[in-house]
Amino acid sequence: KQEVTQIPAALSVPEGENLVLNCSFTDSAIYNLQWFRQDPGKGLTSLLLIQSSQREQTSGRLNASLDKSSGRSTLYIAASQPGDSATYLCAVAPYNFNKFYFGSGTKLNVKP
Amino acid sequence: GAVVSQHPSRVICKSGTSVKIECRSLDFQATTMFWYRQFPKQSLMLMATSNEGSKATYEQGVEKDKFLINHASLTLSTLTVTSAHPEDSSFYICSANQGIREKLFFGSGTQLSVL
Numbered sequence: 001k002q003e004v005t006q007i008p009a010a011l012s013v014p015e016g017e018n019l020v021l022n023c024s025f026t027d028s029a030i031y032n033l034q035w036f037r038q039d040p041g042k043g044l045t046s047l048l049l050i051q052s053s054q055r056e057q058t059s060g061r062l063n064a065s066l067d068k069s070s071g072r073s074t075l076y077i078a079a080s081q082p083g084d085s086a087t088y089l090c091a092v093a094p095y096n097f098n099k100f101y102f103g104s105g106t107k108l109n110v111k112p
Numbered sequence: 113g114a115v116v117s118q119h120p121s122r123v124i125c126k127s128g129t130s131v132k133i134e135c136r137s138l139d140f141q142a143t144t145m146f147w148y149r150q151f152p153k154q155s156l157m158l159m160a161t162s163n164e165g166s167k168a169t170y171e172q173g174v175e176k177d178k179f180l181i182n183h184a185s186l187t188l189s190t191l192t193v194t195s196a197h198p199e200d201s202s203f204y205i206c207s208a209n210q211g212i213r214e215k216l217f218f219g220s221g222t223q224l225s226v227l
Contacts, residue, residue, distance in 0.1 A: 036218075043118065043221045091216070104154065
């Protein structure tokens, strides 16, 4: 069974800092990987989706990379802002069926 | 982007009553809808996967008679928590995608509190 791990569980940084969030998965046979943001008491907002054939995806200040062979993905946030404070989750979709496995998330706090 | 609407956002009910939560895809046809449960400070736990017109597939340990899922159309799925008890209190979130393993879009969640 696929297991998804996110480290660190929590991160606090000063505004303006660049940061990296990590996601690792045990089974490299994935179809795609998606990064989400969740604000307290809210649903999830999709940030980036990387297909298994891709190495990275970029959207604004966000850059997600994927190294399928090593079972890793990173989410890079440039020039962090207080508004980036949220929990970030990654999810992987396996090849063999329509299901998504979620990590436990990284709670980010960007201090003004 | 695609929008998934979930209602109600919050519900408080007495123990023993049933609660229905609706999940609608507003601007796309959802091949599959997923129902998750989330406890405070924890990740999402997949409860079941539903496809339009067929029975839902429940994850191990999830009681299908307790959590009734109906996927009546390509834009609507409902989760009914039957005879709710305080231990059912949780945050329930639905999600949908247009195709197998395609991008997931989430509803805003429903906070259920059973007294």
